[in-house]
Amino acid sequence: MTRTARAYTNIALIKYWGKKNKQLKLPYTNSLSLTLDRFYTDTLATTIDNDKDIITLNDQLLNDAESKRIRNYLDTVRQMYSFDEHFQIKTTNHVPTSAGFASSASGFAALAGAINETKQLNLDKKQLSILARNGSGSASRSIYGGFVEWNAGFDNESSFAVPIDETPDIDLTLLSVVINQHSKKVSSTVGMENSVKTSPFYSNWVTLVSSEIKEIKQAIAQKDLQKIGEISEHNAMSMHALTLSANPSFTYFAPETIRIIQLIKEIRQKGIFAYATIDAGPNVKIICTKESIQRVQTYIEQQLSNVTTVVANIGHGIEYI
Ligand code: 2P0
Numbered sequence: 001m002t003r004t005a006r007a008y009t010n011i012a013l014i015k016y017w018g019k020k021n022k023q024l025k026l027p028y029t030n031s032l033s034l035t036l037d038r039f040y041t042d043t044l045a046t047t048i049d050n051d052k053d054i055i056t057l058n059d060q061l062l063n064d065a066e067s068k069r070i071r072n073y074l075d076t077v078r079q080m081y082s083f084d085e086h087f088q089i090k091t092t093n094h095v096p097t098s099a100g101f102a103s104s105a106s107g108f109a110a111l112a113g114a115i116n117e118t119k120q121l122n123l124d125k126k127q128l129s130i131l132a133r134n135g136s137g138s139a140s141r142s143i144y145g146g147f148v149e150w151n152a153g154f155d156n157e158s159s160f161a162v163p164i165d166e167t168p169d170i171d172l173t174l175l176s177v178v179i180n181q182h183s184k185k186v187s188s189t190v191g192m193e194n195s196v197k198t199s200p201f202y203s204n205w206v207t208l209v210s211s212e213i214k215e216i217k218q219a220i221a222q223k224d225l226q227k228i229g230e231i232s233e234h235n236a237m238s239m240h241a242l243t244l245s246a247n248p249s250f251t252y253f254a255p256e257t258i259r260i261i262q263l264i265k266e267i268r269q270k271g272i273f274a275y276a277t278i279d280a281g282p283n284v285k286i287i288c289t290k291e292s293i294q295r296v297q298t299y300i301e302q303q304l305s306n307v308t309t310v311v312a313n314i315g316h317g318i319e320y321i
Pocket of ligand 1: 011012014015016017025031102104105135136137138139188189278279280
């Protein structure tokens with residue numbers, strides 16, 4: 001019986017922001033993430049006798065426009081593994097949009113796992129990471145649990161994620177602060193492309209990431225929470241500096257984003273552990289400890305009435321159910 005693949009989302013502490021090869025999704029730099037336990041995607045793939053893939057998301061049939069990215073990906077997979085069958089893909093996203101996490105990481109990791117399962121490709125995790133990366137860069141990291149590094153590589157075979165510590169014994173937990181605003185968003189794909197092309201600081205980013213990756217790995221090995229927080233926050237702010245310095249300039253920050261960054265500084269001044277990281281959207285993810293998270297959550301909710309918060313812990317890698 002074909003099993004369903006389940007993959008969890010991840011939050012990058014050292015961000016992926018820029019491709020040197022768009023087609024293969026080869027990044028300019030390594031990146032490093034933490035897989036989370038709360039938000040995941042379940043995908044079941046079955047082969048069908050049809051000349052077109054049929055794709056449902058949360059029991060809704062996707063139309064051609066909505067499923068274009070997935071169907072293009074399936075074409076890539078068919079080419080990579082030299083077969084021509086089509087699929088019925090049933091995906092259930094347990095990544096509520098209200099949680100403020102992107103679903104492309106868990107989505108393409110689960111899809112890669114589902115194809116591996118139904119076509120019995122017997123891919124090891126390295127090959128699975130490569131397959132997921134071809135769907136979405138950040139999906140390469142969702143194959144593993146805990147702390148994960150995606151090695152940039154230089155071609156399809158050399159760009160994949162590796163586990164640093166899949167079950168870290170470390171006191172870190174994440175508070176996602178969701179800002180309820182509905183502005184039109186620049187996709188990550190477009191945002192990073194504009195940053196690479198036009199930010200005068202892009203080459204500095206590449207240099208910065210290479211040193212911050214080394215530093216954060218050392219901090220993870222030493223369980224130096226403060227260092228992990230400081231490096232993560234600095235890396236996130238540096239990524240957002242690439243959007244502000246692009247031409248034309250753009251930003252993912254909403255007014256509330258800045259306010260939350262200020263609140264996190266206030267919280268730290270009270271001696272409470274809290275560091276910010278922000279992806280390609282206005283929501284802020286706060287890196288906390290088990291001891292600090294309650295106080296951080298209370299403080300944020302008291303100061304801002306129009307936000308919701310979601311707690312996530314360290315999660316594990318892809319599984320089949
Ligand atoms: C990351 N992000 O490292 C960074 C930080 C968003 C900000 O990876 O074009 O959806 O599909 O490879 O993976 C989001 O980008 O982009 C992302 P594509 P993806 O998590």
